[in-house]
Amino acid sequence: MRRGRRPGRGGACRLGGARHQQLVRIALTGLLATSVALASPVDPSSGVATTVDRHPHALRPCADDFIRHELPHVSRGRGERTVLFDSNGAGLAVADLDGDGRLDIVLANLAGPLTVLWNETPPGGALRFEATSLPLRGSQAVIAVDVDGDGRLDIVTTQRGGGVARLRNLGGREFVLASLPGVHAPAYAIAWGDLDGDGRLDLVAASYDAEREREFRDSALFGAAGGVFVFYARDDGFERTRLREGAQALAMLLMDATGDGRDDVLIGHDFFIQDDVFVRDDEGTWRRLRPFPRTSANTMSLDAGDVLNVGREALFATDMKPARWDPATLAAWMPLMQKSYERDTARDGHWAANTLNLTQRGGWREVATQRGVDATGWSWAGRFGDLDNDGWLDLYVTTGMIAHDLLHYLPGGELREHDVALRNKGAGAAGHFVAAPEWGLDSDASGRAVVLADLSGDGRLDVVINTLDSPALLYENRLCGGAALTVDLRWLGSANPYAVGARVHLEVPGLGTLTRQVRAGAGYLSGDPPRLHLGLGDASGPFELHVRWPDGGRSRHSVEAGEHLTVTRSERQP
Numbered sequence: 001m002r003r004g005r006r007p008g009r010g011g012a013c014r015l016g017g018a019r020h021q022q023l024v025r026i027a028l029t030g031l032l033a034t035s036v037a038l039a040s041p042v043d044p045s046s047g048v049a050t051t052v053d054r055h056p057h058a059l060r061p062c063a064d065d066f067i068r069h070e071l072p073h074v075s076r077g078r079g080e081r082t083v084l085f086d087s088n089g090a091g092l093a094v095a096d097l098d099g100d101g102r103l104d105i106v107l108a109n110l111a112g113p114l115t116v117l118w119n120e121t122p123p124g125g126a127l128r129f130e131a132t133s134l135p136l137r138g139s140q141a142v143i144a145v146d147v148d149g150d151g152r153l154d155i156v157t158t159q160r161g162g163g164v165a166r167l168r169n170l171g172g173r174e175f176v177l178a179s180l181p182g183v184h185a186p187a188y189a190i191a192w193g194d195l196d197g198d199g200r201l202d203l204v205a206a207s208y209d210a211e212r213e214r215e216f217r218d219s220a221l222f223g224a225a226g227g228v229f230v231f232y233a234r235d236d237g238f239e240r241t242r243l244r245e246g247a248q249a250l251a252m253l254l255m256d257a258t259g260d261g262r263d264d265v266l267i268g269h270d271f272f273i274q275d276d277v278f279v280r281d282d283e284g285t286w287r288r289l290r291p292f293p294r295t296s297a298n299t300m301s302l303d304a305g306d307v308l309n310v311g312r313e314a315l316f317a318t319d320m321k322p323a324r325w326d327p328a329t330l331a332a333w334m335p336l337m338q339k340s341y342e343r344d345t346a347r348d349g350h351w352a353a354n355t356l357n358l359t360q361r362g363g364w365r366e367v368a369t370q371r372g373v374d375a376t377g378w379s380w381a382g383r384f385g386d387l388d389n390d391g392w393l394d395l396y397v398t399t400g401m402i403a404h405d406l407l408h409y410l411p412g413g414e415l416r417e418h419d420v421a422l423r424n425k426g427a428g429a430a431g432h433f434v435a436a437p438e439w440g441l442d443s444d445a446s447g448r449a450v451v452l453a454d455l456s457g458d459g460r461l462d463v464v465i466n467t468l469d470s471p472a473l474l475y476e477n478r479l480c481g482g483a484a485l486t487v488d489l490r491w492l493g494s495a496n497p498y499a500v501g502a503r504v505h506l507e508v509p510g511l512g513t514l515t516r517q518v519r520a521g522a523g524y525l526s527g528d529p530p531r532l533h534l535g536l537g538d539a540s541g542p543f544e545l546h547v548r549w550p551d552g553g554r555s556r557h558s559v560e561a562g563e564h565l566t567v568t569r570s571e572r573q574p
Helices: 209-216 327-341
Strands: 012-016 021-026 050-056 066-074 092-095 102-109 113-119 125-137 137-145 156-158 164-172 172-178 191-192 202-206 227-234 237-245 249-255 264-269 276-280 286-289 301-305 314-318 357-361 361-368 377-385 394-397 422-426 431-437 447-451 462-467 471-477 483-491 505-507 512-517 532-537 543-548 554-559 564-570
Touching: 050 554, 066 102, 066 113, 092 447, 102 137, 125 164, 125 172, 125 471, 137 191, 137 357, 156 172, 156 191, 191 249, 191 264, 237 276, 237 286, 237 361, 249 301, 249 314, 264 301, 276 357, 301 377, 314 377, 327 394, 394 447, 462 564, 483 543, 505 532, 512 532, 554 564
Parallel strands: 092 137, 377 447, 483 564
Antiparallel strands: 012 021, 021 125, 050 564, 066 471, 092 102, 102 113, 113 125, 137 156, 156 164, 164 172, 191 202, 202 227, 227 237, 249 264, 264 276, 276 286, 301 314, 314 357, 357 361, 377 394, 394 422, 422 431, 447 462, 462 471, 483 532, 505 512, 505 543, 543 554
16 A cells, blocks of 8 residues: 555544634654744845844654645535536645744635635644635635735635635734725736835736636626736725736746846636736836747646756646556547647647746757656646755646536546656756656645645645545655755835745755745645745755845845744835
8 A cells, every 4th residue: 555645644623613613633743843043143245134033844753755634625616517617626825824833724615615724733743724714705716915014914816707805814813805906807817926116016817718708608797808917006006907808817927037037927828829928128018028939738837946956947837638648548538639639739839738948048948848747637736846855846736627518428527637746856867857656646636726835844845735526635745855944034114024026046065056936826726835945955054045035135144954944124125
């Protein structure tokens, strides 16, 4: 029996409390790590004033595997049978919502309320969560972001067939529905970032018009024009700018695609529509570029990561392409391929496969096939993360499809496939990937959104998946070997207290330059925590961490392997 699927290791649940809270305990015997907070001296040459709190990662046993746990949440469509476009499922976010230092989980649901799993894990102890529901139904994308700069992370979602909703964080684990003045547009995918450089977080939203047409084709609600929009934060609300009329956007990412140091807006479209890259100039004018030689034809997810450790991020996009060509796989896929997915589209710059674009010689080169990541099945989220802490970013891809109207020829209308974990070979083969079945990360539940985050504080990335029509999953990372550094950035007195858009660089002998960025929105319908994770392999340090803050300010800090840093910038932004 695979160690990652041992029976009897899932979480036990019980109801209790006035609000019918669930207490979820995931059994694990561990060692208690002592946390020590130390103030770091301010570097006089850093350019900005900072202080640093340091805590060691929790000590926990390892067993070279992941433990699979089912979570008390099931995302479902609205009917008895799942059909298009309920088949797209819903997203999730991971972030420290209550400020206790532990990362919590928010799971969306098309047919039900949001589920929040409050992290109650003691240092070095068993994973433990307290589950509550929030009064917001029909959510798709989920991002935790501080909208008003009060120091508390709000929950922002897109709503089925509608627009953008916000649950304002009041503290004390209480949320209330609050408006986003001026944000009026159909939205499916969203991301946040300071796009005009004024220190405030702006919202980018894009519609998925195929879903809207099916949902509202006979309704006046379909009259709201779709597209791609930027909502600039202003004193009295948000000011809208349209970048594109109409969209089939399943994915969105803010990343520097042009190398000018500023984030651009990347939109991943479905239905063989060319993906977009929008670039803003100094005068505030947006231009559409085509910097990538090839993109996916039906882009489901976008993520960026420095897979080569050279200080520049690569772009990974997921699509639909069979991972195998055996008779059983072909029997399941052939009707789909004959219907719409067999087109030769390479000549017009996109194709029906995953794509991996790397920056080389001042431009981009697409290398998914050469690097072993072009075909992972009917793929949804594709996410970078150093799962084995060897210093090289790996890939995790969720797969599968449920749609009785599309897959009527399959039992239960479901294409069952296994999620794929791909290990970065590193060193002389950096950016080349190989399947890692030994990790046990091969769920055949119909996975959609995924976030990689350290939920136990031990410096190892766990895997959280919001599935469709089955319980959400948590894979607890118990891989042995390798240390890590985790970093929280805080900017007190600013409108961006969690430093969204900041970048860090860490030079590690034998590994190269490790690069990470704080993002609010990535992957598929997902929100990552503002906490950054850098695997370090066997290196111990000390190292020098370089931080480039969102306004261009810089700081540097001496760091060691195996610690968590909170770097706080205290002065008010200009």
